[in-house]
Amino acid sequence: QWRYAWRDRFLNGQIASSYTAQRDGQTNLALSWTHSQQFSRNSRLTANMNYVTSTTLQRQNSFNPYAALATISSSINYQQKVGPANISIGGTRKQYPGRQQVDMNFPTISVASSPISLASWLSWTPGFNFSDNQSLHIDQPGLFSQRYSVNASGALDSTTVKRSSYQRSISFDTPIQIFGFNLKNTFTVNDQQNIFPQQYLVYPNPNDTSVHQQRVFASTFRTDVDWTPSFSLPAMGQGNILHMAPSLGFQNVDPGAYWVRTERTGGQFVHQSKRPTFGLGIAPTIYGLIPGIGPFSRFRHTISPEISFSYAPAAGVSDAYLAATGRTRVGYLGSLAQKAVTLRLTQNFEGKLKAKQDTTTGGQPAEEKKLKLLSINFSSLTYDFERAAATHRALSGISSDAFSYSVNSDLVPGLSLNVGYSLFQGNPLSDTAQFKPFRNSVSASFSISKEQNPFGFIFRMLGISHDSTAAPAGAAAPGTGPDQQFAQQVAAQPVAGMGSRNTLYLAPVSRSWSASFNFSSARQRPPVGGTVINTDPTIYCQPFRDPATPTSGLPRGAPPTTSSSTSSPARMCNWCATSTTGGPSSRSPSRPTATSPSRSRSRSRRSPTSSSPTTGARTARRRCRSAPGARLP
Structure with a gap:
């Protein structure tokens, strides 16, 4: 390990390496490099690089289960401020324990600017973003992961198909404010390319869905180019209690991009139509005061509804555009006129604690403190009257495909409850979609500590004062509790050098x-029709239940099929989204997880860690715990 520091140039860092050789011939070279440099007050470079040649050997030689299952992450970032613009250039790279897959997001370019005043009545706030994501050596479930052939001896042999995925996105936002009127133009380009075979359902006749074929494409791609203009007007009238504001825009008839090209168009772009949309929204705030009881002098109930009405005339979508995205005109509802109402609701229950006499102010009462007893937020829900009339079903008028609500309270530190639902079986743009609400996610969490008094909510209810040094309730954001921070600190150790020695033990935080308590449950709506890939976690977790089971014995896929489902190792994938409609669906079992409390003592000393967070350890443990009998060594 080598450390360097050049104080006159405001740079420092370290380079570390380690080499491991086993008697069976396996070797592993681990490299780590951290660097920080301040070029000027407005420019800075930071880098945290980690690389190993054998992720399997790295995992086998790690005694700490957090480090053994953690993602090996690298990141680099350069920030520069030029006038009103902030420029950020960087990237990330991830390796996974025991796997060959590598995920890279490089380069990422972001340009954000504060409003630029071109005149007293004209301001411009541009923004630019670019990202290039690559997934190499994909080993997650899917069809055609093996290529089967007959070898020289006449036996059936198989070779692994190399699979990769590339995603690039460019966005340019140029909002302009003219005399208080906001004109927004957004340009986006998204390109996706999957270098592996995929099976799709193809309709030779777009007007007859009873005749279809299963076709296998050696590789698939999709490019979306979109332009979204919108024009919003200021609120009508001064002191408008309804906060009424009109809007005008030009939106795509289909929710997809304006220009699209896929493997089904031969690389040629096809486009849809745009239509004007007119909207009017109100966002009033309704208050209700309730006399207090006990330690509370008064309660306040606040209801904040957001109601908007939008209208768009009927317009057509070409058959070529629908075919490019794997759809047909049969049962398509996207070209209907829109007469939609959108509702979003937020409720808050607050209490004002009675003030006590303050001796430091001559007996004057201290300022009364407000406490948020309960906050309920509902996601927006849209109902389209034209769609309901066309399908002759009232429930088909609901055009939102998802609904969720969240509950928060200051009575318990960090208390948060989130529940999500999928509303339809099928695509809401099709008249065959059925309204079947399905709960797909539940998460709840709260945390307690010395700073966040575990009995604080009881003290608040009884009006008893507590330690003034305690952190305010609700300070811990959801998903960033002490237990998760502890896991990130341990798992993000460097792979080489002095810092890597700390991974032998569970280093407590200072x-x-x-203690934090977290519960989450995620489940997938069972897909129907087409090709379904079943993921079985018991197969993936077999080596954890029986260490004698060789990892190489795990099945890597299944032979091509067009009718029956297949089984593959259960590995969560971020590339499974197919480029067009009609591809295979992956079915995963529900994943309920519960996190045990984490504790630490103030007398513990902090161990040096790198700055790159990771959650791979906890995710991998949760997957395997969902399988019967699965245990980590």
């Missing part, structure tokens, strides 16, 4: 005692 703070007083704390």
Whole structure:
């Protein structure tokens, strides 16, 4: 390990390496490099690079289960401020324990600017973003992961098909404010390319869905080019209690991009139509005061509804555009006129604690403190009257495909509850979609510590004062509790050098005692029709239940099929989204997880860690715990 520091140039860092050789001939070279440099007050470079040649050997030689299952992450970022613009250039790279897959997001370019005043009545706020994502050596479930052939001896042999995925996106936002009127133009380009075979359902006659074929494409791609203009007017009238504001825009008839090209168009772009949309929204706030009881002098109930009405005339979508995205005109509802109402609701229940006499102010009462007892937020829900009339079904008028609500309270530190639903079986743009609400996610969490008094909510209800040094309730954001921070600190150790030695033990954090409780449950709506890939976690977790089971014995896929489902190792994939409609669907079992409390003592010393967070350890443990009998060594 080599450390360097050049104080006159405001740079420092370290380079570390390690080499492991086993008697069976396996070797592993681990490299780590951290660098920080301040070029000027407005420019800075930071890098945290980690690389190993054998992720399997790296995992086998790690005694800490957090480090053994953690993602090996690298990141680099350069920031520069030029006038009103902030420029950020960087990237990330991830390796996974025991796997060959590599995910890279490089380069990423972001340009954000504060409003530029071109005149007293004209301001411009441009923004630009670019990202290039690559997934190499994909080993996650899917069809055609093996190529079968007959070898020289006449036996059936198989070779692994190399699979990769590339995604590039460019967006340019140029909002302009003219005399208080906001004119927004957004340009986006998204390109996706999957270098592996995929099976799709193809309709030779777009007007007859009873005749279809299963076709296998050696590779698929999709390019979306879109332009979204919108024009919003200021609120009508001064002191408008309804906060009424009209809007005008030009939106695509189909929710997809304006220009699209796929493997089904031969690389040629096809486009849809745009139509004007007119909207009017109101966002009033309704208050209700309730006399207080006990330690509360008064309660306040606040209801904040957001109601908007939008209208768009009927317009057509070409058959070529629908065919490019794997759809047909049969049962298509996207070209209907829109007469939609959107509703979103937020409710808050607040209490004002009675003030006590303050001796430091001559007996004057202290300022009364407000406490948020309960906050309920509902996601927006849209109902289209034209769609309901066309399908002759009232429930088909609901055009939102998802609904969720969240509950928060200051009575318990960090208390958060989130529940999500999928509303339709099928695509809401098709008249065959059925309204079947399906709960697909539940998450709940709260945390307690010395700073966040575990009995604080009881003290608040009884009006008893507590330690003034305690952190305010609700300070811990959801998903960033002490337990997750502890896992990130341990798992993000460097792979080489002095810092890597700390991964042999569970290094506690430097703070007083704390405990966090988290529960989450995610499940997938069972897909119907087409080709379904079943993922079985018991196969993936077999080596964890029986260490004697060789990892190489795990099945890597299944032979091509067009009718029956297949089984593959259960590995969560971020590339499974197919480029067009009609591709295979992956079916995963529900994943309920519960996190045990984490504790630490203030007398513990902090161990050096790198700055790149990771959650791979916890994710991998949760997957395997969902399988019967699965245990980590």
